[in-house]
Amino acid sequence: MPVTYWLEHAWLDPAVEPGVLLTADGGRITALRTGTPAPPPxxxxxxxxxxxxxxxxxxxxxHRALRGTAQRGGGTFWTWRETMYATASLLTPDSYFDLARAVYAEMALAGITCVGEFHYLHHQPDGTPYADPNAMGRALIAAAAEAGIRITLLDTAYLRGGLTERGHLPLDGAQRRFGDGTADQWYDRWSLLADAEDAEDANGAGHARIGAALHSVRAFADSDGYTAFAERTRHVPVHIHLSEQPAENDACLAVHGRTPARLLADADFWGPNTTAVHATHLTGEDIALLGGARSAVCMCPTTERDLADGIGPAPALQRAGSPLALGSDSHAVVDLLEEARAMELNERLRTRTRGHWTAAELLRAATADGHASLGRPDAGRLAPGALADFTTIALDSVRTAGPPPRLGAETAVFAATAADVRHTVVAGRQIVADGRHLRVPDVAGALAAAIAAVRG
Structure with a gap:
């Protein structure tokens, strides 16, 4: 049944228009008209x-269960990882559903309508598969449906315990539940997820897509078959953590004589369906390889700064041809506006110059280009035919009051936060109204209960 929304102001890339009338039907935008000064009956x-x-x-x-805990004291990425493994060892399909439902509801409150879930927590703590070998992945898909947002489940091959200058390590401790044994066994389990992907329906192209991921070159070896993995997954979105730490690069150079990006390029891995996550420590050749293949790059600035990882070469990657996307990764905060702002402000600190991206370009990374990296090229824009997924931020909060509405893109990126989101609509249906989640009435309470259950 059609529903009509009157948008007081709307960002119709690249400009803000007042008084926009939007009609949604079947989960998609069917009509869009500007110049409507007041809401019609x-x-x-x-x-x-x-x-x-x-x-x-x-x-x-x-990782949302680590917020606060992981920020205590110092350490490095590698010491933080041990805290993360301890949390990973405690989850069950039921407790993961509860936690993910609350996390995805928090995302909806922040204006997020689709999440790319990089999922490697597959099996029981000792590595034994559940009766349904995809019980954990299906829990995430169900949690997103309950929270009202779309999900691309990036089911991850995680076969090795790490990479040192002497070679790969076996899975150990909490890592055992991540592994499938071999790449063929990962593929067999992953193939069973096909029935979890929604066909297009009256809800607007369904809420779930199935993608794939390699955790990293630390967790997958050339003997596991990079080329075969790429061939098997060429038809879906594929993500990988790339060069997040200098130690990863050093070990890869010692073992393979190549950087991670070159190792993957030699296996014909990179392409328009692939996304490199972080890509923090790249050579000039690495940047050219990713850009030349039109592979996307997902920057996660709030996590990268929280873990002291460094600042990735986002401007150079974009100039080389890589679209940029954004992610909240470890959920130190869940705020895509902050991720967009941080990408620009990080560059200002590094270069001591301003204006690397316009507000419109930063919003594009948080919307259209992010959706494209998740296999949703029909989302991320307000236009007829696009998915009817959109969010509204207040222009009268203590953070956003003052600037004229025509500067709404600049206000959104450089002043607003997730706390300014007032409405979120997915497939034409309101999920958040007036700052309240309509399906999970007490999101803070749900988060507190789910995290307490995990921590015991």
Missing amino acids: GAVALRGLTLPGLANAHSHAF
Whole structure:
């Protein structure tokens, strides 16, 4: 049944337009008309600035349980990882559903309409498969449906315990539940997820897509078959953690004589369906390889700064041809507007110059380009035929009041936060209204309960 929304102001890339009338039917935008100064009878009024739904292109839902705990004291990425493994060892399909449902509801409150879930927590703690070998992945898909957002499940091959200058290590401890034994066994289990992908329906192209991922060159070896993996997954979105740490590069050079990006390029891995996550420590050749293949790059600035990883060469990657996406990764915060702002401000600190991207370009990374990296090229824009997924931020909060609405894109990126999101619509249906989640009434309570259950 058609529903009409009156948007007080809307970002119609690249400009903000006042008084936009949007009609959604079958989960898609069927009509869009500007120049409507007041809401007509029967229209749902969304006051503020409406943007396309935000795409969180890189998430580890269970990391949300680390917020606060992981920030205590110092350490490095490698010491943080041990805390993360301890949390990973405690989850079951039921407790993961509860946690992910709350995390995805938090995302909806932040204006996120689609999440790319980088999922490698597959089996029981000792590595034994559940009766349903995809029980954990299906729990995530169900959690996204309950929270009202779309999900691309990036089911991850994680076969090795690490890479040192002497070679790969076996899975150990909490890692045992990540592994499938061999690449063929991963593929067999992954293939069983085909029935979890929604066909296009009255809800607007379904809420679940199945993608694939390699955790990293640390967790997958050339003997596991990079080329075969690429051939098997060429038809779906594929993500990989790439060069997140200098130690990864050093070990790869010692063992393979090549950087991770070159090792993967030699296996014909890179292409328009692939996304490199982080890509923090790249050579000039690495940048050219990714850009030349039109592979996307997902930057996660709030996690990268939280873990002291470094600042990735995002401008150079984009100039080389790589579209940029954004993710909240470890969920130190869940705020895609902050991720967009941080990408620009990080570059200002590094270069001591301003204006590396316009506000419109940063919003594009958080919307259209992020959705494309998740296999959703029909989302991330306000236009007829696109998925009817959008979010509205307040222009009258203590953070956003003052600037004229025509500068709404700049206000959204450089002043607003997730706390300014007032409405979120997915497939034409309101999921968040006036700052309240309509399906998970007490998101904070749900988060607290789910995290307490995991921590015991």
